Amino acid sequence: MTRSNIISLTIILAILSIWELACRGLAVPDFILPAPTQILGVAIFQFDILLPHAAVTALEIVLGIFLALIIALPLATVMFSHPSIEQAFSPFLVVSQAIPVFALAPLLVIWLGYGIASKVLMAAVIIFFPITVSLLEGYKNCGTEYVMLFRLMGAGFWDTMRLLYWPWALPFFFSGLKVGVTVATIGAVIGEWVGAQRGLGYLMIQANARLNVDMVFAAILWLSVMGLTMWVFVGFMERKFIDWNR
Amino acid sequence: MLEVSDLRKRFGDLTVFDGFSLTVPRGGFTALVGPSGCGKSTLFDVLTGVVAKDNGEISWLGETVCHLGKKAAYMQQKDLLLPWLSLLDNALLPTRISRRNEGSREKALYLFHRLGLQGFEHYPPRKVSGGMRQRCALVRTLMFEHELVLLDEPLSALDAITRKSLQSHLLLLQSEFEKTILMITHDVEEALLLADEVLVLTPFPMDVRERIALDSSKPRKGSEQGLLEIKEHVLDELQGEL
Numbered sequence: 001m002t003r004s005n006i007i008s009l010t011i012i013l014a015i016l017s018i019w020e021l022a023c024r025g026l027a028v029p030d031f032i033l034p035a036p037t038q039i040l041g042v043a044i045f046q047f048d049i050l051l052p053h054a055a056v057t058a059l060e061i062v063l064g065i066f067l068a069l070i071i072a073l074p075l076a077t078v079m080f081s082h083p084s085i086e087q088a089f090s091p092f093l094v095v096s097q098a099i100p101v102f103a104l105a106p107l108l109v110i111w112l113g114y115g116i117a118s119k120v121l122m123a124a125v126i127i128f129f130p131i132t133v134s135l136l137e138g139y140k141n142c143g144t145e146y147v148m149l150f151r152l153m154g155a156g157f158w159d160t161m162r163l164l165y166w167p168w169a170l171p172f173f174f175s176g177l178k179v180g181v182t183v184a185t186i187g188a189v190i191g192e193w194v195g196a197q198r199g200l201g202y203l204m205i206q207a208n209a210r211l212n213v214d215m216v217f218a219a220i221l222w223l224s225v226m227g228l229t230m231w232v233f234v235g236f237m238e239r240k241f242i243d244w245n246r
Numbered sequence: 247m248l249e250v251s252d253l254r255k256r257f258g259d260l261t262v263f264d265g266f267s268l269t270v271p272r273g274g275f276t277a278l279v280g281p282s283g284c285g286k287s288t289l290f291d292v293l294t295g296v297v298a299k300d301n302g303e304i305s306w307l308g309e310t311v312c313h314l315g316k317k318a319a320y321m322q323q324k325d326l327l328l329p330w331l332s333l334l335d336n337a338l339l340p341t342r343i344s345r346r347n348e349g350s351r352e353k354a355l356y357l358f359h360r361l362g363l364q365g366f367e368h369y370p371p372r373k374v375s376g377g378m379r380q381r382c383a384l385v386r387t388l389m390f391e392h393e394l395v396l397l398d399e400p401l402s403a404l405d406a407i408t409r410k411s412l413q414s415h416l417l418l419l420q421s422e423f424e425k426t427i428l429m430i431t432h433d434v435e436e437a438l439l440l441a442d443e444v445l446v447l448t449p450f451p452m453d454v455r456e457r458i459a460l461d462s463s464k465p466r467k468g469s470e471q472g473l474l475e476i477k478e479h480v481l482d483e484l485q486g487e488l
Contacts, residue, residue: 011418148296154316155343167330244329244370
């Protein structure tokens with residue numbers, strides 16, 4: 001274990017200990033702030049309640065990521081190959097981020113219903129932006145001498161794309177994807193808050209209404225673990241595909 | 247034969263070429279030396295089509311072309327190897343793109359062997375020395391099917407020992423693969439050692455100040471008396487320019 005790992009672990013343990021002691025020492029009621037051990041107990045022992053909801057949310061996030069990729073990859077590539085399209089599209093891109101997703105959520109639920117479609121779209125709206133922007137940045141970062149070398153080799157656009165631009169932009173793509181997967185949970189959960197019959201967001205709203213604050217925290221814990229797992233997975237894929245970048 | 251005639255190019259007020267002409271005989275090795283900033287690189291940019299010429303004619307083997315973009319192999323100071331490909335895959339890139347893979351692997355392996363890269367075929371570029379990377383770039387240059395090769399200070403980033411050995415490899419491989427070479431360099435000695443003809447250039451507009459034809463006996467030695475005298479003379483001329 002490295003020094004920095006030890007430091008961050010110590011900080012986490014310190015915060016949790018203070019929290020735990022404060023809850024017990026000050027006799028804070030469970031419906032205001034449950035102690036960490038109690039939250040952990042709910043998160044572990046009530047997994048039969050949490051798991052089905054978590055599965056729905058996870059499905060929404062994964063589908064959201066796929067949808068975002070299906071939009072972002074061609075969009076970034078077309079924007080890169082046609083600067084006029086980039087200029088035409090970039091205001092829309094920025095606007096799509098300037099509108100808060102919270103504001104879109106009720107509309108999407110009306111249009112797409114209480115099922116997972118509205119949540120998938122919500123997650124995708126959040127994720128596609130960092131992926132598109134970072135991929136485009138990666139394409140543009142490609143060294144001009146390399147581009148010229150490919151031209152002299154007689155490479156057409158698609159050969160250059162496949163053999164030069166795409167591998168070159170891969171580290172950028174992955175950093176965008178990392179940002180995307182960590183915020184993906186936000187989109188899905190907000191969608192579930194606004195209107196859903198399943199999912200961790202739905203569970204949180206229900207538990208909150210019944211003052212089951214420990215269950216709310218347990219759902220948050222599960223969401224964090226899901227986000228972290230995806231982040232670690234993307235990092236693993238990154239190391240697998242770009243071993244040349246170190 | 248490579249022929250460039252009456253080449254003209256201006257950038258605003260700056261006239262880089264004002265009727266510049268050049269010929270390289272087929273199978274020949276011509277070196278251009280000149281002070282830095284004299285437009286040597288611009289000449290290559292025009293030849294390869296990166297920069298459009300204002301006027302003039304470029305022809306290769308009797309065929310007039312707009313530029314030599316897809317007719318010449320090109321090698322420069324930077325090795326420009328792709329970090330995600332092995333040395334061998336880097337060398338195979340030209341044939342992979344031209345989709346003429348037949349026999350290319352064997353040719354590349356042979357060249358790796360000739361240049362002392364055998365055993366390193368599957369190494370990534372980051373794991374080998376700068377000299378080895380540049381040798382790999384040379385293999386890649388020779389893997390182009392084009393007979394014409396443009397060299398833009400290909401060896402100037404290397405240490406003296408590696409450089410010497412690559413110079414002799416370059417000569418051997420030129421005659422073996424019957425390439426026609428046009429090289430630009432700062433290094434007067436390198437030009438005199440390798441080329442059949444050395445053109446000493448003056449800038450703005452670029453002009454040939456002196457044309458030095460060398461006898462065909464190669465490899466030459468830098469310590470030959472005749473060569474040393476010519477080198478001194480060329481350096482004097484170039485210094486007069488600065």
